[in-house]
Amino acid sequence: MFALQAFTGLSVFSILMLMALGLAIVFGLMGVINMAHGELMAMGAYATYGTSVLFEAYFPSLMSIYFIVGVVLAFFATSVFGYFLERSLIQFLYKRPLDTMLATWGVGLILQQLYRQFINPRPVEVPTASWLQGVWQVSEDVSFPMSRIFIVGLAFLTATLVYLFLYRTRRGLLIRAVTQNRGMSGAIGINQKRVDAYTFALGCGLAGIAGSSFTMLASTAPDTGQAYIVDTFIVVVFGGVESLLGTIMSAFFIGQMQTWFEFYLSGSMARAGILLLVIAVLYFRPNGLFATKVRR
Amino acid sequence: MTAALKIDNLNVFYGDSHVVRDINFELQDRESIAIMGRNGMGKTTLLKALIGLLPVRSGSVTLGGQVITSAESHERVIAGMGYVPQGREIFPYLTVRENILAAMQISKTRTIPPFVYDVFPVLEEMQTRRGGNLSGGQQQQLAIARALVSNPKVLVLDEPTEGIQPSIIREIAKALNHLKAELNFALVVSEQVLGFTMEIADRFLIMEKGEFVYEDNREDVDTDKIHAYLTI
Ligand SMILES: Nc1ncnc2c1ncn2[C@@H]1O[C@H](COP(=O)(O)OP(=O)(O)OP(=O)(O)O)[C@@H](O)[C@H]1O
Numbered sequence: 001m002f003a004l005q006a007f008t009g010l011s012v013f014s015i016l017m018l019m020a021l022g023l024a025i026v027f028g029l030m031g032v033i034n035m036a037h038g039e040l041m042a043m044g045a046y047a048t049y050g051t052s053v054l055f056e057a058y059f060p061s062l063m064s065i066y067f068i069v070g071v072v073l074a075f076f077a078t079s080v081f082g083y084f085l086e087r088s089l090i091q092f093l094y095k096r097p098l099d100t101m102l103a104t105w106g107v108g109l110i111l112q113q114l115y116r117q118f119i120n121p122r123p124v125e126v127p128t129a130s131w132l133q134g135v136w137q138v139s140e141d142v143s144f145p146m147s148r149i150f151i152v153g154l155a156f157l158t159a160t161l162v163y164l165f166l167y168r169t170r171r172g173l174l175i176r177a178v179t180q181n182r183g184m185s186g187a188i189g190i191n192q193k194r195v196d197a198y199t200f201a202l203g204c205g206l207a208g209i210a211g212s213s214f215t216m217l218a219s220t221a222p223d224t225g226q227a228y229i230v231d232t233f234i235v236v237v238f239g240g241v242e243s244l245l246g247t248i249m250s251a252f253f254i255g256q257m258q259t260w261f262e263f264y265l266s267g268s269m270a271r272a273g274i275l276l277l278v279i280a281v282l283y284f285r286p287n288g289l290f291a292t293k294v295r296r
Numbered sequence: 297m298t299a300a301l302k303i304d305n306l307n308v309f310y311g312d313s314h315v316v317r318d319i320n321f322e323l324q325d326r327e328s329i330a331i332m333g334r335n336g337m338g339k340t341t342l343l344k345a346l347i348g349l350l351p352v353r354s355g356s357v358t359l360g361g362q363v364i365t366s367a368e369s370h371e372r373v374i375a376g377m378g379y380v381p382q383g384r385e386i387f388p389y390l391t392v393r394e395n396i397l398a399a400m401q402i403s404k405t406r407t408i409p410p411f412v413y414d415v416f417p418v419l420e421e422m423q424t425r426r427g428g429n430l431s432g433g434q435q436q437q438l439a440i441a442r443a444l445v446s447n448p449k450v451l452v453l454d455e456p457t458e459g460i461q462p463s464i465i466r467e468i469a470k471a472l473n474h475l476k477a478e479l480n481f482a483l484v485v486s487e488q489v490l491g492f493t494m495e496i497a498d499r500f501l502i503m504e505k506g507e508f509v510y511e512d513n514r515e516d517v518d519t520d521k522i523h524a525y526l527t528i
């Protein structure tokens with residue numbers, strides 16, 4: 001029972017972590033409060049759904065691997081969308097957080113309406129590949145669903161790739177430089193606007209991957225993103241907005257709390273409990289639980 | 297011959313306050329000028345306008361014949377300007393090495409040029425330390441190295457001696473003279489410490505309330521007069 005509960009927490013954590021990593025990049029690093037982040041997650045979920053429909057119609061023999069393609073497509077769809085969103089809207093609002101919130105909230109509403117109108121007003125589900133349907137029987141009464149194991153694996157793989165991108169590539173270095181000091185980045189020859197655009201696109205792409213994973217846990221509706229956006233912000237703030245490692249640990253913590261509280265209390269009591277806990281922690285550590293200290 | 301840097305009738309405002317007033321000057325290749333003045337006279341404002349961190353109200357900035365008055369900062373770096381800000385502004389969470397690599401966007405290679413560690417051996421020792429954890433003097437050396445790896449024709453230095461102990465100030469002056477001879481850049485430095493500028497500048501401009509009020513060459517400089525301007 002204990003192990004199973006902890007593992008359920010782990011798969012909630014995976015989605016939260018992917019969402020939060022994207023948001024940590026967009027909000028924590030760039031300072032953009034992107035209220036449409038949840039709808040981007042839904043976009044990733046719909047991209048995965050779309051892939052499954054296409055595969056069913058045209059390559060039924062490849063149905064077992066459609067999900068892999070779906071994840072990649074979800075990432076591309078959301079990051080390309082994010083790129084154009086940044087170029088056409090966000091870039092003009094960088095020093096105006098309230099305007100950014102309103103504008104992205106509007107974008108979120110428009111996206112929801114588009115999903116309703118052009119995809120399906122009611123929840124859609126994706127088929128689960130046969131190899132993901134099974135369970136891993138650990139002992140007589142402990143078994144883990146394969147799909148959840150897969151989600152956790154995907155989350156760790158993505159986090160590792162993001163880490164390698166940010167800390168081992170030239171582009172990643174530029175992202176870190178610009179987020180630490182925009183003005184100075186320009187003054188040493190970095191084209192900040194270009195860096196902004198692909199940083200934002202990366203954050204959005206991560207929301208897309210989160211959405212893709214989400215399809216394995218539940219069905220996707222136009223307003224699916226709404227349920228996750230608040231938790232995602234909590235995770236990012238709790239972890240300390242400048243620390244991606246903090247974001248991951250914070251997602252783990254909150255994902256676990258969520259399932260444990262829900263196990264013992266009702267759903268809304270559980271969320272209230274988490275909020276109280278987070279507020280208490282932020283009272284003592286205003287920069288987040290895992291913020292690091294460096295002389296500026 | 298075109299000047300390395302030419303400033304014509306430059307005016308910079310913060311909102312309504314007119315901080316840089318009708319500034320004109322020319323800098324020849326490999327020349328080195330010091331802009332001196334007390335706190336709040338507008339030195340930083342002028343230099344920020346040169347690198348494009350502040351917009352100008354009127355006037356023009358020409359770098360090696362190319363008008364860059366409204367270019368973005370990174371375009372000015374590509375055009376040949378290097379900038380070391382007051383307070384150094386090292387990227388605190390990047391390592392020393394990463395601070396330098398980040399500034400090498402426009403160079404084709406990823407190898408840090410040898411002059412960096414030759415002239416500032418301490419930076420090699422500290423390669424993997426976070427920039428935010430260096431001392432002020434070490435940060436200053438890093439900031440100079442970071443500005444020079446893009447191979448500028450004009451280096452702009454804002455109060456490099458601020459908060460740095462005298463022995464390190466002398467070292468920095470020596471390093472700058474050495475680098476200048478090796479890399480052939482021209483230099484604009486804002487300062488309040490005359491001892492430092494006497495070692496590196498060919499020409500002195502005194503700034504008072506946003507205007508140049510006095511100019512002199514090193515050969516016939518009247519140090520008492522400059523001291524008087526700096527201490528009133
Ligand atoms: N962001 C700002 N907004 C409004 N006024 C400013 C701003 N920055 C500087 N000033 C004003 O502009 C004037 C010139 O400031 P500046 O920083 O250029 O002086 P400085 O000569 O570099 O002084 P210091 O030697 O102290 O560095 C000062 O009166 C200052 O108060």
Ligand SMILES: [Mg+2]
Nearest residue numbers: 339340382455
């Ligand atoms: Mg200054």
